Amino acid sequence: MTLTTVARRSGAAPTRKGRGARRTALAWIVLRRLRDAVVVLAFVLVAIFLIGHFVGDPASAYAPPDATDAQLAQLRHSLGLDEPFWVQFADFLRDVVRLDTGTSIWQQRPAMDAVMEVLPNTVLLAAAGTLAAGVVGVLTGVLAGANPGSLADRIINVCSVVSLSVANFWVGLLLIIVFAVQLELVPTSGWYDWRGLVLPIATLAFIHGGRICQVTRSAVLGEMTKPYVQAARSRGLPRWRLVGGHVVPNAGTTVLTTVGWESARMLGGSLYPIELVFGWPGVGPLMTTSASRHDFPIVEAAVLVTASLVILINLVVDVATHLFDRRSQAT
Secondary structure (H helix, E strand, O other), X not given: OOHHHHHHHHOOOOOHHHXXXXXXXHHHHHHHHHHHHHHHHHHHHHHHHHXXXXXXXXXXXXXXXXXXXXXXHHHHHHHOOOOOHHHHHHHHHHHHHOOOOOEOOOOOOEHHHXXXXXXXXXXXXXXXXXXXHHHHHHHHHHHHHHOOOOHHHHHHHHHHXXXXXXXXXXXXXXXXXXXXXXXXXXXXXXXXXHHHHHHHHHHHHHHHHHHHHHHHHHHHHHHHOOHHHHHHHHXXXXXXXXXXXXXXXXXXXXXXXHHHHHHHHHHHHHOHHHHXXXXXXXXXXXXXXXHHOOOHHHHHHHHHHHHHHHHHHHHHXXXXXXXXXXXXHOO
């Protein structure tokens, strides 16, 4: 009798049926998330359309300040604003499918082009901030959760609570005063070299790392009270192997979900004040300037793109959570 046969009879090795069930479950997860994504995106499109066409008069935004009523009426006709509501909405959906949200009033070019030009900068900052926040939050959370009641645990708890209580732009301004103005170690704003990333990433790591730390600490603390940990301790398993080899992997799905959620929060809007504070050429400053100039096409394009990115991140996190969940692998 071979080792493979023994393993299969004992249930130690996954069978073809088990692997097929996992693939089926994963496929259903993807299909359900895609269904939910379509529904969410539909609501986003409706909200964008209502904001763009019923909050103020789009024709007045396009027209010069001294435009007459006749000129405004002619402009509304050229823009299709005198058509019935459903006709306007159908035209809007048709344009969105072609990634056409209109022409920017301010920049006099396609609004989607203006957003896509600065989008890589925002994605870069969000990716770097997510990585930094994940590293800081997970390491501090594991340290605190594995040593409850210790001095390190108390200090980490205080810092994480502070990070959840203060405004992100205030932290950015404080870092500018200390490290850019007083110590002159990094530039105050802009993106001229790699040093321009230091303060924005540090701000994101502190603000978003606090929530990741809290969730990681709770997950690790919960795992530390389970029977398998007590059994491993009784066998004399070293603490670092116990925490790193068993506790952290078992808490990994919860931590992964939290990191993904923080990444979605960044792209969903919490990153934009950081871009404004540090003069980062991203979607945040573009949206703020466009809104102040009543440039609705750019605002619509930015909301559409960021909403799609948030939906995509949630889908990726759900799939990754299923793949790394040990309970699903043991099926």
